[in-house]
Amino acid sequence: DTGVSQDPRHKITKRGQNVTFRCDPISEHNRLYWYRQTLGQGPEFLTYFQNEAQLEKSRLLSDRFSAERPKGSFSTLEIQRTEQGDSAMYLCASSLRTGGFEKLFFGSGTQLSVL
Amino acid sequence: GDSVTQMEGPVTLSEEAFLTINCTYTATGYPSLFWYVQYPGEGLQLLLKATKADDKGSNKGFEATYRKETTSFHLEKGSVQVSDSAVYFCALSDPLSTLTFGKGTMLLVSP
DSSP states (O other), rough: OOOOOEEEEEEEOOOOEEEEEEEEOOOTEEEEEEEEEOOTSOEEEEEEEEEEEEEEEEEETTTTTEEGGGGGGGGGEESOOOGGGOEEEEEEEEEEOOOOOOOOEEEEEEEEEEE | OOEEOOSSOEEEEETTEEEEOOOOEEEEOEEEEEEEEEEETTTTTTEEOOOOOOOOEEEETTEEEOBBBTBBBBBEEOOOGGGOOOOEEEEEEEETTTEEEEOOOEEEEOO
């Protein structure tokens, strides 16, 4: 168990550029979540996958955001035409849903700064 | 919708002091309740949980009791250590929804 890994740890970009983040979940975890956390706030849900299917998207996820999880393994989160308001920590979590209680394991996050 | 309110920080304590971090929630159903902890430079980790009313979650000397009548899930520890310095998040999960977090409370423990 190597834990949930996210890449990159930090990303600085200029407004209007596109960025892509990657998340590698714990192997065999069938659920993968993306959250966003701004300074002084708790994590806010963005979207989640069960295997390769994207099952839910938050209203926070504008059409500039897209997430994929090909083959139900790693996931990518892309932000197009970044805005300064997109600056935040993007967190990925994975879990193995087997019924009953679901425990999420979080990565350390990708800190995005949009200049 | 669901929401979680927790006390603002930072909470500053001396080592071996008693800790309480208040958390109240609003939910339409019968949620499960959690406390997560985030140590500096690390990802969020589940600290403890309670899945029904009157359950007490406990771990590493921390505990919290699910109080349905007051919609609360306050975190307590009898004697904090410097290594407990971190940000603590209260969260809830309804059967049909994903985790909803509070804003977090920073705890600073000095020797």
